[in-house]
Amino acid sequence: MSGTFQIRGGKRLHGEITPQGAKNEALQILCAVLLTDEEVRIKNIPDIHDVNRLIEILGDFGVKVTKNGHGDYTFKADKVNFDYIKSNEFKKDGAKLRGSIMLMGPMLARYGEAYMPTPGGDKIGRRRLDTHFQGLVELGAEFHYDEEEFFYSLKAKELNGKFILLEEASVTGTANIVMAAALAKGKTRIYNAACEPYLQQLCKMLNRMGANISGIGSNLLTIEGVPHLHGTEHTMLPDMVEIGSWIGLAAMTKSEITIKNVNWNQLGVIPNTFRKLGIQLEQSNDDIFIPAQENYKIQKFIDGSILTISDAPWPGFTPDLLSIILVVATQAKGSLLVHQKMFESRLFFVDKLIDMGAQIILCDPHRATVIGLNQEAPLRGTTMVSPDIRAGNALLIAALSAEGKSIIHNIEQIDRGYENIDGRLKAIGADIERI
Numbered sequence: 001m002s003g004t005f006q007i008r009g010g011k012r013l014h015g016e017i018t019p020q021g022a023k024n025e026a027l028q029i030l031c032a033v034l035l036t037d038e039e040v041r042i043k044n045i046p047d048i049h050d051v052n053r054l055i056e057i058l059g060d061f062g063v064k065v066t067k068n069g070h071g072d073y074t075f076k077a078d079k080v081n082f083d084y085i086k087s088n089e090f091k092k093d094g095a096k097l098r099g100s101i102m103l104m105g106p107m108l109a110r111y112g113e114a115y116m117p118t119p120g121g122d123k124i125g126r127r128r129l130d131t132h133f134q135g136l137v138e139l140g141a142e143f144h145y146d147e148e149e150f151f152y153s154l155k156a157k158e159l160n161g162k163f164i165l166l167e168e169a170s171v172t173g174t175a176n177i178v179m180a181a182a183l184a185k186g187k188t189r190i191y192n193a194a195c196e197p198y199l200q201q202l203c204k205m206l207n208r209m210g211a212n213i214s215g216i217g218s219n220l221l222t223i224e225g226v227p228h229l230h231g232t233e234h235t236m237l238p239d240m241v242e243i244g245s246w247i248g249l250a251a252m253t254k255s256e257i258t259i260k261n262v263n264w265n266q267l268g269v270i271p272n273t274f275r276k277l278g279i280q281l282e283q284s285n286d287d288i289f290i291p292a293q294e295n296y297k298i299q300k301f302i303d304g305s306i307l308t309i310s311d312a313p314w315p316g317f318t319p320d321l322l323s324i325i326l327v328v329a330t331q332a333k334g335s336l337l338v339h340q341k342m343f344e345s346r347l348f349f350v351d352k353l354i355d356m357g358a359q360i361i362l363c364d365p366h367r368a369t370v371i372g373l374n375q376e377a378p379l380r381g382t383t384m385v386s387p388d389i390r391a392g393n394a395l396l397i398a399a400l401s402a403e404g405k406s407i408i409h410n411i412e413q414i415d416r417g418y419e420n421i422d423g424r425l426k427a428i429g430a431d432i433e434r435i
């Protein structure tokens with residue numbers, strides 16, 4: 001597969017687009033198949049690099065993987081191969097994505113030992129794992145980090161439930177601890193737990209497997225450990241980051257787009273955050289309809305000061321959509337301060353937007369002020385390199401709105417998270433080619 005997109009921008013798009021199954025939910029759910037020796041069938045799995053890599057790792061670990069159809073797989077972890085998990089091959093494979101870290105909780109709970117190289121994922125600043133290990137150690141694991149090999153290991157004869165106060169509401173950290181606690185002895189309570197929809201999905205799936213988890217959706221989870229979990233079926237939610245991206249795409253390209261089957265009740269503050277930029281969007285059954293709009297005006301705070309949009313752990317606004325908010329603001333009427341609080345190096349891609357003619361001041365690594373062009377001066381096509389998965393998609397949207405030709409290299413970063421993105425964009429009228 002080629003690593004470059006060529007885009008001729010400035011075209012209005014039109015039609016329906018269906019979001020893929022959620023990438024970040026898939027990564028949690030796939031790790032949970034290790035918790036049982038029975039079959040787990042999972043549907044609406046997105047066909048993207050990160051997820052496919054995790055499925056390959058499960059296969060190499062000895063899990064029986066059967067593909068039933070598009071996005072529909074059955075997994076059976078009745079026999080596993082620990083030689084692979086300790087091998088150099090796994091040191092390479094596991095390091096390719098972030099989500100693989102969530103294999104540790106299930107491995108530890110089921111087999112009493114777990115190994116993992118420092119995981120990969122987006123290069124968006126420091127991404128510590130302390131919360132994961134803090135929780136697993138509190139359940140009774142012994143932790144070791146080999147600094148030369150960048151290799152983590154955990155061992156535990158048994159895990160015992162207890163009250164755990166997390167240092168921060170880490171999404172993947174909470175998932176890891178919940179999965180381990182599901183098979184621990186006694187009651188675990190996790191306070192300051194992450195509570196985003198994907199984690200809720202994981203907890204609901206674990207309960208269908210026989211776990212006893214309450215407090216789902218809150219920041220206090222109570223888990224009564226059980227000795228065994230059994231098989232189940234699970235279907236992924238639509239990807240909320242894709243949904244937000246298509247709202248931004250419609251606004252930037254003045255297009256009428258319907259986003260199908262969005263599971264509106266799970267979108268939290270996302271729709272209203274786009275409305276604050278002046279973008280009209282309507283709920284129609286479970287779809288989002290965005291009419292073609294010639295321009296959109298950023299609201300101000302009640303006291304008349306400049307609007308700030310910042311990220312926060314759920315139910316705050318997801319950091320994974322801030323790059324889209326930023327790019328959409330470049331063509332709005334008015335000004336916006338984007339404050340990326342959770343990650344340290346996620347805003348540097350604004351240089352590319354500035355090259356394209358956007359008016360942005362990067363105040364510091366966490367804050368950027370955008371002065372919108374009110375669709376009066378289109379962005380100009382250019383050549384760029386996709387830095388990370390979400391900035392890559394934001395640049396793609398900028399290119400689709402821009403006048404002239406743009407080239408985006410390193411689209412492997414976009415393919416990590418978006419299924420057949422060029423095919424789906426072409427279907428609504430975009431001029432985009434893989435070259």
Ligand SMILES: CC(=O)N[C@H]1[C@@H](OP(=O)(O)OP(=O)(O)OC[C@H]2O[C@@H](n3ccc(=O)[nH]c3=O)[C@H](O)[C@@H]2O)O[C@H](CO)[C@@H](O)[C@@H]1O
Nearest residue numbers: 024027098099127168169170171172173313319320342343
């Ligand atoms: C595979 C996966 O699911 N990745 C997602 C997951 O990553 P991941 O689980 O790795 O992210 P975490 O929730 O651990 O933390 C993300 C960042 O936010 C900071 N932080 C976190 C909690 C908090 O209360 N305060 C705080 O400042 C952390 O220090 C870190 O820099 O959640 C992130 C936050 O939604 C998303 O961007 C990632 O796409």
Ligand SMILES: C=C(OP(=O)(O)O)C(=O)O
Nearest residue numbers: 098099121122320389390
């Ligand atoms: C940061 C992200 O991914 P990962 O955590 O897998 O690097 C993301 O999905 O935006």
